[in-house]
Amino acid sequence: MEKYKKAVELIKNSKNLVAFTGAGISKESGVPTFRGEDGLWSKYDPIILDIDYFKNNPKESWEAIRDIFYKYMQNVKPNPAHYFLADLEKRGILKGIVTQNIDNLHQKAGSRNVIEFHGNTRDVVCMGCGRKYPVDVVNFENLPPFCPVCGEVLKPDFVFFGEPIPEDAFRKSIELMENADTLLIIGTTGEIMPASQLPYLCKGKIIEINPNKSAYTDKIVDIYIPEKAGVAAEILENLI
Ligand SMILES: NC(=O)c1ccc[n+]([C@@H]2O[C@H](COP(=O)([O-])OP(=O)(O)OC[C@H]3O[C@@H](n4cnc5c(N)ncnc54)[C@H](O)[C@@H]3O)[C@@H](O)[C@H]2O)c1
Numbered sequence: 709m710e711k712y713k714k715a716v717e718l719i720k721n722s723k724n725l726v727a728f729t730g731a732g733i734s735k736e737s738g739v740p741t742f743r744g745e746d747g748l749w750s751k752y753d754p755i756i757l758d759i760d761y762f763k764n765n766p767k768e769s770w771e772a773i774r775d776i777f778y779k780y781m782q783n784v785k786p787n788p789a790h791y792f793l794a795d796l797e798k799r800g801i802l803k804g805i806v807t808q809n810i811d812n813l814h815q816k817a818g819s820r821n822v823i824e825f826h827g828n829t830r831d832v833v834c835m836g837c838g839r840k841y842p843v844d845v846v847n848f849e850n851l852p853p854f855c856p857v858c859g860e861v862l863k864p865d866f867v868f869f870g871e872p873i874p875e876d877a878f879r880k881s882i883e884l885m886e887n888a889d890t891l892l893i894i895g896t897t898g899e900i901m902p903a904s905q906l907p908y909l910c911k912g913k914i915i916e917i918n919p920n921k922s923a924y925t926d927k928i929v930d931i932y933i934p935e936k937a938g939v940a941a942e943i944l945e946n947l948i
Contacts, residue, residue, distance in 0.1 A: 711932075711933055715931050716948055718915060718931070719890060720801070722801065722912070724887050724890070725796065725803060725888065725889070725891075725892065726804055726805070726884045726885065726890070726891050727793050727805045727893075728805075728892070729793075729806075729808065729814070729893075729896065730809065731808070731895060732894065732896060732918055733789050733790065733813075734809055734895070735895065736789070736938040737784045737813055738780070739784055739811050742754075743897060744920070748776055752772055756768065756772040757773075757869050758870055762868060766852035766863075767851055767852050769852075773864060774848050774851065778829065778848065784813065785816070786813045786814075786816050787813075787937070787938040787941075788939075788942045789917075789937035789938045790813050790816070790819070791817045791941070791945075792945050793805055793814065793892075793941075794817040794818035795945065803887075804823060805819055805823065806823045806825055807823070808896060808903050810824065810827060824874075824877060825878070825881055825903050826866050826873070827865050827867050828865060829864060829865075829866060830865070831843060831864075832863060833862065834855035834861075835862070836860025837855060837857060839857055841862065846862065882906070885906050886909050886910070888911075890914075892914075892915050893915070893918075893929070895918055895937050896918070898923030904923065907924055907928060914931075915931045916931070917941075918932075918933075918937075919935060919936055921934075
């Protein structure tokens with residue numbers, strides 16, 4: 709309990725609190741993570757998210773992506789950890805969330821300043837002309853989808869392995885991290901480059917919530933709470 713009290717003190721006294729989230733924050737909502745026990749990579753080959761593989765095998769990639777991301781993610785709901793961050797923003801304490809997630813759960817919980825470092829599942833983008841469409845245009849029974857204007861393949865508008873980070877998201881994330889006086893890291897291994905480098909830009913104090921140690925825990929974290937995100941968030945919410 710001592711750790712929770714210290715974390716609450718830091719959070720309440722911070723002028724520029726920022727959160728950095730990964731797949732773990734959504735696990736209690738029912739979205740599987742990539743790595744670890746029951747991780748997606750124990751069932752699927754990560755190659756389906758490689759941009760060169762996608763270009764050569766759009767049908768195979770799309771079919772796996774449909775099963776992994778669209779079937780799961782359409783009906784999932786935020787959990788107490790997402791609501792906790794949304795509440796901190798409403799109270800004026802949290803300035804923004806940099807998320808590696810593409811599941812839209814921060815927005816569903818009511819968070820407004822959400823920087824999607826790896827894009828999102830809401831839109832698709834044309835590989836030919838770059839036009840974007842809402843994912844509703846995709847007929848999941850007949851994959852891959854094609855651009856109604858130029859006829860090229862449509863790709864989910866999230867970042868594949870081998871693709872650059874959207875410029876705007878990259879710039880805003882760096883700005884948030886550099887100005888943060890307290891950073892709350894939730895549910896990420898800290899292994900996916902370049903996202904993993906962002907917390908090192910924070911000059912302030914760092915709190916981490918993750919049942920397992922990450923690449924950050926023993927290096928830059930000041931208060932480590934080894935707990936599931938939803939469970940820890942409920943305790944913190946009650947103390948704030
Ligand atoms: N929900 C999503 O949008 C989703 C799902 C899978 C993967 N991805 C993306 O794939 C990449 C994977 O990197 P990553 O580091 O974010 O995830 P990861 O899959 O590599 O690791 C998950 C992390 O979450 C932790 N974790 C597991 N259960 C938790 C819980 N209940 N509460 C808190 N933490 C918990 C694990 O210990 C681990 O550190 C990222 O880009 C990620 O966003 C996104």
